[in-house]
Amino acid sequence: MKNRQPRLGLFCSTHDGILSTNRTIRLASLATDKVIEVATKNLEDFPKIIEFCYEKNITMFRLGNSIVPFASHQKFDKNVWEVLKPLFEVGKNSNKEKNIRLTIHPGQFIQLGSKNPKVVESSLAELRYCCDILDLLDAKDGVITLHLGGTNGDRKATMERFFEVFTKNIWLGKYLALENDEYNFTASETLEVANRCGIGMIFDIFHHSINQSEITWEEIKKSWKEKRPKVHISSQGDGKVGHHADFINEEEFLNLQKFLGDDFFEVDIMIEAKKKEEAIEKIQNLY
DNA sequence: CTGAGTCAAGCTCAA
DNA sequence: TTGAGCTTGACTCAG
Numbered sequence: 001m002k003n004r005q006p007r008l009g010l011f012c013s014t015h016d017g018i019l020s021t022n023r024t025i026r027l028a029s030l031a032t033d034k035v036i037e038v039a040t041k042n043l044e045d046f047p048k049i050i051e052f053c054y055e056k057n058i059t060m061f062r063l064g065n066s067i068v069p070f071a072s073h074q075k076f077d078k079n080v081w082e083v084l085k086p087l088f089e090v091g092k093n094s095n096k097e098k099n100i101r102l103t104i105h106p107g108q109f110i111q112l113g114s115k116n117p118k119v120v121e122s123s124l125a126e127l128r129y130c131c132d133i134l135d136l137l138d139a140k141d142g143v144i145t146l147h148l149g150g151t152n153g154d155r156k157a158t159m160e161r162f163f164e165v166f167t168k169n170i171w172l173g174k175y176l177a178l179e180n181d182e183y184n185f186t187a188s189e190t191l192e193v194a195n196r197c198g199i200g201m202i203f204d205i206f207h208h209s210i211n212q213s214e215i216t217w218e219e220i221k222k223s224w225k226e227k228r229p230k231v232h233i234s235s236q237g238d239g240k241v242g243h244h245a246d247f248i249n250e251e252e253f254l255n256l257q258k259f260l261g262d263d264f265f266e267v268d269i270m271i272e273a274k275k276k277e278e279a280i281e282k283i284q285n286l287y
Numbered sequence: 288c289t290g291a292g293t294c295a296a297g298c299t300c301a302a
Numbered sequence: 303t304t305g306a307g308c309t310t311g312a313c314t315c316a317g
Contacts, residue, residue: 012311026313027295066312073295108308109296119297126296150298183299183308244309274310 005287006257007268008280009060009103009230010053015276019045019052022064030070032077039068039080043087046137047094058280060101060230060268062145067104067133072125088136095137101268102139103230104130111149113162120165127172134175143230144175145202148185148193155185159193166197177202179232186213191220200224204232205256206272217259229263231256234272246275253283 013020021042025034042064053061068084070076095102110123127144134142152158166172178194179202180187187201187208194201201223208215221229233256237245248271257264273279 017311020312022311024294024312026293029313064311070295107296108298111297114297116297122296152298272309 004265005057005284006265007059008283009062009101009268009270010049010058010276010280011062011105011270011272012064013276014049014052015274015278019049020064021046021049021067024064024066024069027070027073030073030075032080035069035077035080036083039084040087042067043084043091046091050091050094050098050100052277053100054098056277056280057284058100058277060103060270062103062105062270063133065104065106065130068129071132072122072129085136092136092138095139101141101143101228101230102134102137103143103145103270104133105145106130108147108149110146112146112165113149113152113158115152115161124165124169127176131171131175139175141228142175143177143200143202145177145179145230147179147181148190151184155189159185159189162193163196173197173199177230179204180207180211182207182210184211186211187215187220188213191215191223194223200227200229202230202232204234205252205259206232206234206236217261217263221263228266228268230268230270231260232270232272237274244272244274246273247279247282248273250282250286253286 012022023038023042025038049061068080106126110126111119112123114120130144134144148159148162177200178190180190187203191201201220203220233248233253235245235247235249235252237243260267271280271283
């Protein structure tokens with residue numbers, strides 16, 4: 001009888017790069033044919049990755065944000081969606097039984113708390129796209145992972161603007177969750193906004209170790225209500241602070257286990273390590 | 288085929 | 303005021 005395994009997540013692609021949902025193009029080469037070609041490759045790999053995760057006992061997968069490249073860009077040809085529909089259908093069915101939890105993580109340019117209305121508008125377009133992707137794959141417990149963004153010189157005012165944009169776009173609440181970051185908003189501030197919006201807070205223990213605040217697991221857990229909480233872990237790599245390492249430091253992982261207490265086996269843990277599935281396997285071997 | 292340079296977007300911080 | 307760096311991968315083109 002095998003010991004109980006934690007619920008671990010893989011992001012974007014396999015380490016060897018053979019399977020990927022994150023192929024993209026350059027804006028300069030944006031054309032309908034090209035988008036269809038690249039998105040088709042990404043979507044054809046999706047069922048293979050689901051199978052891969054299932055076999056490796058990986059319970060969560062982060063889709064690449066360029067799974068359909070430039071989908072929220074003004075110049076994007078919306079007819080592409082019609083062409084891709086059958087591929088989404090296949091993808092959806094491939095995960096029907098396996099129930100790998102799906103997530104997506106838009107980039108640092110998504111700033112709902114920005115002072116610039118144009119930035120907010122394009123951020124909403126990108127989040128709408130993320131939502132559509134999860135809908136098309138019927139990701140019932142899907143998560144869009146987002147940071148609060150820059151502080152814009154006044155963190156309280158930025159938090160307030162974020163909340164106001166959220167209340168005007170309630171559809172965001174279906175999948176959105178907020179993650180603490182290593183430079184700007186601490187876990188405690190992030191939780192405060194998540195609670196006001198009534199959405200989950202993703203606790204990143206690595207960011208928390210760099211950008212500290214007072215916080216307990218119990219209060220984070222509450223923000224998820226009936227949903228299964230999701231957390232992130234990565235370790236410091238060589239070079240600059242914040243760089244991800246190839247693997248997860250064993251001691252740090254055990255610290256996360258301690259932090260989560262009795263909930264450890266019930267929480268989804270995204271493993272942000274460059275060696276991806278190899279790093280996951282190393283952790284699985286601990287249990 | 289390979290390696291170096293570059294890539295939509297915002298924001299922060301150092302110079 | 304400007305520009306590198308963020309997180310990191312992956313495209314693109316020169317050679």
